Amino acid sequence: MKAQADSRAKAQPGERPETLHYHLHRQRLRDRFEKAGFAGLAEHEVVELLLTLAIPRVDVKEQAKALLRRFGNLKGIMDAPIGELRGAAKIGAVAPVAIKIIKELATLYLQQDAEGSDCLAEPAKLENLWRMRIGGLPNEVFEVTYLDSAYRPLRDGVERLEEGTIDRAAVYPRKVIEAALKRGAAAIVLAHNHPNGAVAPTEQDKLLTRAIVLAAETVRVRVLDHLIVSTNEAFSFKKAGLL
Template identity: 40%
Template sequence: MGKNGDDERGYFSERWSEPPAKAAAVEKPHYHGHRDRLRERFTAAGPDALPDYELLELLLFRLIPRVDTKPIAKALLSRFGTLAEVLGAPVALLQEVKGIGPSVAVDLKVITAAAQRMARSEIRGREVLSNWTQLLDYCRSAMAFENREQFRILFLDKKNVLIADEVQQIGTVDHTPVYPREVVKRALELSASAIILVHNHPTHAF
């Protein structure tokens, strides 16, 4: 945040709005054409045609206007590893990447929340045990960068279809208590035939 409370988007917008000394000499920034070409590729070939950093660029176009977002996208991926891990990172860690301020960090978390809800919808009503990759991707995006350990339970019916996904306990950075009686009680309440127990290991070094 700036000293007057402006976020990074306002800062860049204000800088862009400063009148040039000689209007005739002003050229469009190189990334303007790049943005158009990237959007065209996305529209024509679909998201699978784009690597993670370009898909992240597309997200950042709207969040940080009038700025070359390719270096920011690459810096985020260099810090966190994958697109899912970028979106799963806490707000405080996102802001440690140059170019990401408080407003953009929160906007990325809004996108994360929408993506997690979509992922939950995709595995709900499907046979979870037959699609481990999708299940692991969902768990990773939901928990990978939590700064405290979570004990999460996926409740399944007799066809191994997801009934509910619940965080049963939240612990410290390296410990979370597990109470078998509470796990069994909740499984009975939901009439679950099977459960998947998941917990994370908070990352301390980046």
Template identity: 40%
Template sequence: MARESNKPHYLGHRKRLREKFERFGLEALQDYEIIELLLTFSLPRKDTKPIAKQLLNKFGSIKGIFEASPEELRLVPFIKEKTINLINFIKEISAFYHKEKIQEKPLPENLPELADYCIKKFGNKQEEEFHVIYLDSKYCIIREDLSFPAREFYFKGTVDKVPVYPRKIIEEALKLKSSALVIIHNHPDGNLTPSEYDIALTKTLDIACKSLDIILYDHLIVSSNSYLSFREKRLL
């Protein structure tokens, strides 16, 4: 009996929390309980409830925690590399799952899924990134190999502008024998309104693609939680 009384008080709570998740799923858990349960995998010998509440107080939401930088996360007591790596792993595997999912159907049937993948992959980046996804004649993403089934070609830039070189994009399309492509970039400030630069770039690239019988299928602008499609807005 003495041994039982020496067990940390949080072990019984942790067991009940896991059972609750197994029976009812995440919908049955409060936000702090979701983070608390997550932290048990990286902090098995800590009472993770107060740490979970600290994270939520600091970052405002589960989304805020997952979008926080490693430097920001390290400011929270007991959050070390193991927890940061766990959070990054979950983000990466989620993006990889969505990447495989968007290959199941041709793009016209799959545009929201592609946008969702891009939102998860780089929608919350603090610098603009420009990506190109190349498609075959059936509008399916071109497979490069089994490990990296989607070909992406991107450039990094500053907070408000990223340099894009249409010739490089076209050269890559010809190399891959691509019939169509989609360009995507993020707006770090969350405003999805296309800039004059975005519109001019789209027109320039569209003209270059048409001259080689390649279709610029769409231009997506993504933020941390939404997207704008040039095709849907009839800007392309």
């Protein structure tokens, strides 16, 4: 493998030895990834490999380590606001955008993975989607997934209805039901995040859920679940016996 990497990264006329060194290093990272995925790389090497996609012809090992020191782990980097990424480790303007693109791709993958799945039989798919989508946001948001009669998410069936402050998002049951009827949904799954990381429902969360359930029953729309998510956890009203 090393011989392959060396042959693919030969020095060009006038190229400095240190330039050849990081070309070889990048190629070795790519080779190890192709062989074993992220399992073959340390966390700083995963970040480094990511940065190489957006920052050409520069050794980015120290920038990768600086990002991990600043944000704690890869998830912290992916969740960080783009402005903080730009100022964190001298990675320029393109790399932060690339990082956010990759996170959005992962979110879209999870959303499309959930589409076509029975959310009653496979609830973890929506839990994973919302942890990725809203779990790391600094402000509280309220979203809905619209389902068909087989409890499968409608295409592009995830919608953000409200966005609030660090500890509150104003939600009106009538707006939720009107949105469900507009989409032709037979059922819905509610979700919101708790930016403080504690996913246990508040009394206000319980009252809101009950109000939405009662309003939905009048138009024969079923509330399948209400999920509260943070970056690392998800609370299910259904699993807890609150629905």
